[in-house]
Amino acid sequence: MHAKTAAAPLAGRSGGDGAEVDSSDLELVARARSGDRAAWRLIYERQFDYVFRIARRLGTPDSEAEDVAQEVFEIMLARLDRFTYGRLTTWTFRITSNVVSDRHRRRRVRRAFEKLGVVAPERPAPPTPERVAESNSASRAVRQILERMSPKKREVFVLFELEGLSGAEVAQHVDCPEGTVWTRLHHARRDFVRIGRKLGCIEPEDAP
Amino acid sequence: MRRWIEDDAPAGVRELLDGASAATAEAPPFARERVFERIAPRRRSAAKPLVFAAAATAAMAIVLLRPSATGVVEEVTGDVVVVARDDGTLQRASADRGGRVVLAELGTIELGPETEVVRRDADSVRWRFALARGAVTSDVPGVQRIGGFAVHAGAY
Numbered sequence: 385m386h387a388k389t390a391a392a393p394l395a396g397r398s399g400g401d402g403a404e405v406d407s408s409d410l411e412l413v414a415r416a417r418s419g420d421r422a423a424w425r426l427i428y429e430r431q432f433d434y435v436f437r438i439a440r441r442l443g444t445p446d447s448e449a450e451d452v453a454q455e456v457f458e459i460m461l462a463r464l465d466r467f468t469y470g471r472l473t474t475w476t477f478r479i480t481s482n483v484v485s486d487r488h489r490r491r492r493v494r495r496a497f498e499k500l501g502v503v504a505p506e507r508p509a510p511p512t513p514e515r516v517a518e519s520n521s522a523s524r525a526v527r528q529i530l531e532r533m534s535p536k537k538r539e540v541f542v543l544f545e546l547e548g549l550s551g552a553e554v555a556q557h558v559d560c561p562e563g564t565v566w567t568r569l570h571h572a573r574r575d576f577v578r579i580g581r582k583l584g585c586i587e588p589e590d591a592p
Numbered sequence: 593m594r595r596w597i598e599d600d601a602p603a604g605v606r607e608l609l610d611g612a613s614a615a616t617a618e619a620p621p622f623a624r625e626r627v628f629e630r631i632a633p634r635r636r637s638a639a640k641p642l643v644f645a646a647a648a649t650a651a652m653a654i655v656l657l658r659p660s661a662t663g664v665v666e667e668v669t670g671d672v673v674v675v676a677r678d679d680g681t682l683q684r685a686s687a688d689r690g691g692r693v694v695l696a697e698l699g700t701i702e703l704g705p706e707t708e709v710v711r712r713d714a715d716s717v718r719w720r721f722a723l724a725r726g727a728v729t730s731d732v733p734g735v736q737r738i739g740g741f742a743v744h745a746g747a748y
Contacts, residue, residue: 432624440616453627522611546613573596586604
């Protein structure tokens with residue numbers, strides 16, 4: 385069974401009733417904003433695993449995960465002044481999700497061009513051990529399904545089913561009411577199965 | 593709410609999700625340091641004229657794409673490079689003092705209908721970009737070698 389693997393709790397979090405104001409996050413960001421490189425390094429250290437994991441779970445191919453992480457941290461660094469309240473992980477999640485969605489969109493655009501014959505189909509890169517491993521694993525199938533889901537459904541599906549967050553926590557991450565989370569999750573599960581069956585990753589309904 | 597995959601999901605879903613969850617739980621070794629090096633503050637070399645200033649007036653450019661956007665700069669000409677990403681975009685980058693490519697917060701060039709494939713081989717793809725005259729001078733700055741692959745932008 386999958387374990388709850390949400391980002392490790394950060395020290396100094398105050399408020400246990402959903403206020404989720406993290407004084408250590410705010411202080412750290414303030415220091416980083418003023419040019420304190422050690423503070424920036426600490427932010428990076430605290431957030432890296434989370435960013436990397438979320439990027440992959442949202443459907444980023446392994447070969448692109450480092451690029452996504454890099455893009456996320458560059459955006460964070462450039463926009464530190466915009467983080468003024470809340471939890472750093474929530475902010476980080478939003479940036480990561482946007483970067484991943486943008487890449488999914490570009491990939492779809494590229495495929496559309498390929499179908500139109502505007503660009504030649506991409507040839508697969510030489511099979512590295514990582515690619516071979518991925519092609520043999522469930523993660524490739526899940527990635528293909530997630531890539532085809534809408535961003536909002538993909539987010540709640542990944543946070544709830546893979547990250548193991550509660551409905552309230554998912555609501556905070558995606559900035560919507562908890563009821564909306566359940567609605568999106570219901571549709572996301574249905575889409576996951578539908579797309580999975582279409583791709584042949586999940587057995588058809590009438591299979592024995 | 594109960595976990596869907598424990599009770600209600602169709603056959604095969606649990607295996608898929610458990611497998612994916614385990615496979616994506618941890619970053620590969622050294623990924624943390626590799627990414628940090630890439631986002632380290634850049635040290636720009638002294639300003640030099642862009643090698644392909646001619647691109648300002650060129651209508652076309654040839655760009656050699658390589659499968660990955662990451663790598664080590666082996667030669668530096670000027671202080672800016674163009675990195676061709678495997679998602680089909682180009683991105684401007686600079687080299688830090690370690691010689692690694694630092695993808696910048698700069699713009700990308702989307703592949704579009706004006707893009708024409710002129711050659712492909714096993715390792716690389718050549719694309720011909722129809723560039724608006726003078727519009728993308730700074731986005732097509734020059735020639736670099738990245739990780740042994742040439743990233744080549746020039747006027748033809």
